[in-house]
Amino acid sequence: MLSLSGCGENPWNSPYRSGDAAAPVLYSSFSERPKHLDPARSYSSNEYVFIAQIYEPPLQYHFLKRPYQLIALTADGMPQVSYLDAAGRELSPDTPAEQIAFSLYTVRIQPGIRYQPHPLFATDESGAYRYHQLSEAQLEQIHTLDDFAERGSRELTAADYIYQIKRLAFSRFHSPIAGTMGEYIVGFNALTKRLREEEQRLKQETGQDRPYLDLREFEMAGLKQLDRYTYTIRIKGKYPQLLYWMAMPFFAPMPWEADRFYAQPGLWQRNIKLDWYPVGTGPFMLAENNPNLRMVLARNPNFHGERYPNEGEPEDRAAGLLEDAGRSLPLVERAVYSLEKETIPYWNKFLQGYYDTSGISSDSFDQAVQFSDQGDVGLTDAMREKGIQLTTAVQSSTYYFGFNMRDSVVGGDSERARLLRRAIAIAADYEEFISIFANGRGVPAQGPIPQGIYGHRPGVAGHNPYVYEVRDGKIRRRPIEQAKALMAQAGYPGGRDPQTGKPLVLNYDAVATGPDDKARMNWWRKQFAKLGIQLVVRSSDYNRFQEKMRKGTAQMFSWGWNADYPDPENFLFLLYGPNAKVKGEGENAANYENPEFDRLFNKMKNMDNGPERLAIIDLMVELLRREGPWLWGYHPKAFSLHHAWYHNVKPNLMANNTLKYKRLEPARRVESQRAWNPPVLWPVITGLLILLISLMPAVVVFRRRERSAAR
Structure with a gap:
């Protein structure tokens, strides 16, 4: 009973080892295994949680400033950009994009940066690598990376960045951005072809499935090392968005030693590979996988050091976000992520203080959040009593309802189809959808560009006049009577098809297989029924749905997109004609094609931000609103909770390497855990009493027998 009394350092139900909660260790969770930790291939948010703390590209986003601002990370300042003509002669910075043949990016890396300790860098007395040619006898003793006795390190060089870009071109690594980079980086596709041919040759010679190729021996015309710390990237034309890519793990450095070390067949068979054991220069390293x-x-003991920012937005100081200005990073020693497949146990542990942060699932939403009569969001009394704090942010994402513009009824550029789409856009009450199916976590979209992205017009100035109107200074959805009038103008009075006299029948293709999907499909039927349209939901699994989209046989569908980088090009390209899903196998799922939009897109996409670019974006958005290839849907809103001892919380929807900025008050955490988790002794006491009562008859019988024997 004493062992349950809470007299120890940890509460009786603590999942931590004694003393761990009092250390500067962040506790969080994950729900599914990250598949790829190789920066050439990884592209999922659950993977970036880890690799963005380990790998360091040359650039990063400023933690506090908005709009999002790129700054140097390992680079010694921002890359120098120069423009060239076809003959390689330098052009002035204000040269029109169509006259620029090449752009040259010169990147200089800070000297003195070193990689984390790792066996692949370990050398013997002669300087030779210890573990690059492992014998069978050595491999018999190796089961995990921890079985290697020695560790080593070396300095980061420009060659490591060049090596990683070559890895993006190597089809073996299945980089998801290889297609995009092949369009721009000079010599990228040529290297892809050569590496593929060389790999096939080596497979035949060696009989190995993954023969080692030393990418240092292969050249890419667009890459050049100027000195130990400086390299250049030459791209075709003008593409300012390359700087955004240079802030992503794809462009982080990779030492050639990593490919050489992990290419050994014996290690691959033991699951000792880069996808499992990353190696980087960042503030953290993966200590346990x-x-x-x-x-x-x-914490990476070899981390080169970085300082918490000294400036941000005007309100950041009052919010306490500059209290750590100038402090050396990182501010925590470790971060422990525990597997939690179920939301309820995870939520309970957060309330007990055993996780520092938490999202809000649908099951716990009402327990955590409440809305005022004016629609303002806030925490419930129970959350405030614990000192829990809420952070919200509109995400750089969009969820939309699309029309197949190749379809003979809802598609095309006829006035009839345009009015039909507009009527449906008014009838589909996304305010209600957000309230019912997203727990109020979203804002209705007025076009394709979310908040926080250049080109988004906030407030009344940015409303979609075809679907909304301004009344009393507020944006209101147009009344359903206007939608019905548009139906009549389109030739569908009362929602009836004039050719058959029957209700117009439209098909909605969806991935809807679970019980939660049924309510959402019924909601969509009701929206179309407002106009007299009969909606037929054609449910299928995801693979079948993908096939329909590729072939263009879906009439209407739902889709979404998350920003890769904070530029309007990353959203407007979703409706660029050459990117059509059917013709170009691109991300234009609506198969929208408009020559004027495409012309404006080609002019806008490579321009620098400024009044001219903004004016073109306004024209493009107006064109899209008028034609309506999408119901613009909504931009999701992220809700997150954190305890009072967890500091420096500011949503940054572009940066993934923000763990280094987080600060904890471990003593305050321990105090709260003890207060919230008093020992529950009554079940033990009750059990003991029941046990004693149950033993009494046996004791009485035993004593009677003892007396009988004594006589």
């Missing part, structure tokens, strides 16, 4: 239990990031 056990995705069936937990993953642990620990």
Whole structure:
């Protein structure tokens, strides 16, 4: 009973080892195993949680400033950009984009940056690598990376960045951005072809599935190393968005030693590979990778150092976000991520203080959040009593309802189809959808560009006049009577098809297989029924749905997009004609094609931000609103909770390497955990009493027998 009394350092139900909660260790969770930790291939948010703390591209986003601002990370300042003509002669910075043949990016890396300790860098007395040619006898003793006795390190060089870009071109690594980079980086596609041919030759010679190729021996015409710390990237034409890519792990450095070390067949068979054991220069390194239990990031002892920012937005100081200005990063020693497949146990542990932060699932939403009569969001009394704090941010994402513009009824550029789409756009009450299916976590979209992205017009100035109107200074959805009038103008009075006299029948293709999907499909039927349209929902699994989209046989559908970088090009390209899903196998799922829009897109996409670019974006958005290839849907709003001991919380929807900025008050955490988790002794006491009562008859019988024997 004493062992349950809470007299120890940890509460009786603590999942931590004694003393861990009092250390500067962040506790969080993950729900599914990250598949790829190789920066050439990784592209999922659940993977970036880890690799963005380990790998360091040359650039990063400023933690506090908005709009999002790129700054140097390992680079010694921002890359120098120069423009060239076809003959290689330098052009002035204000040269029109169509006259620029090449752009040259010169990147200089800070000297003195070193990689984390790792066996692949370990050398013997002669300087030779210890573990690059492992024998069978050595491999018999190796089961995990921890079985290697020696560690080593070396300095980061420009060659490591060049090597990684070559890895993006190597089809073996299946980089998801290879297609995009092939359009711009000079010599990228040529290297892809050569590496593929060389790999096939080596496979035949060696009989190995993954023969080692030393990418240092292969040249890419657009890459050049000027000195130990400086390299250049030459791209075709003008493409300012390359700077955004240079802030992503795809462009982080990779030492050639990593490919050489992990290419050894014996290690691959033991699951000792880069996808499992990353190696970087960042503030953290992966100390434990056990995705069936937990993953642990620990401070990199070789980290080159970085300082917490000294400036941000005007309100950041009052919010306490500059209290750590100038402090050395990172501010925590470790981050422990435990596997939590179920939301309820995770939520309960957060309320007990055993996780520092939490999202809000649908099951716990009402327990955590409440809305005022004016629609303002706030925390419930129970959350405020615990000192829990709420952070919200509109995400750089969009969820939309699309029309197949190749379809003979809802598609095309006829006035009839345009009015039909507009009527449906008014009838589909996305305000209600957000309230019912997203717990109020979203804002109705007025066009394709979310908040926080250049070109988005906030407030009344940015409303969609075809679907909304301004009344009493507020944006209101147009009344359903206007939508019905548009139906009549389109030739569908009362929603009836004039050719058959029957209700117009439209098909909605969706991935809807679970019980929660049924309510959402019924909601869509009701929206179309407002106009007299009969909606037929054609449900299928995701693979079948993808096939319909590729072939263009879906009439209407729902889709979404998350920003890769904070530029309007990354959203407007979703409606660029050559990117049509059917013709070009691109991301234009609506198969929208408009020559004027495409012309404006080609002019806008490579321009620098400024009044001229903004004016073109306004024209493009107006064109899209008038034609309506999408119901613009909504931009989701992220809600997150954190305890009072967890500091420096500011949503940054572009940056993924923000763990280094977080600060904890471990003593305050321990105090709260003890207060919130008093020992529950009554079940033990009750059990003991029941046990004693149950033993009494046996004791009485035993004593009677003892007396009988004594006589």
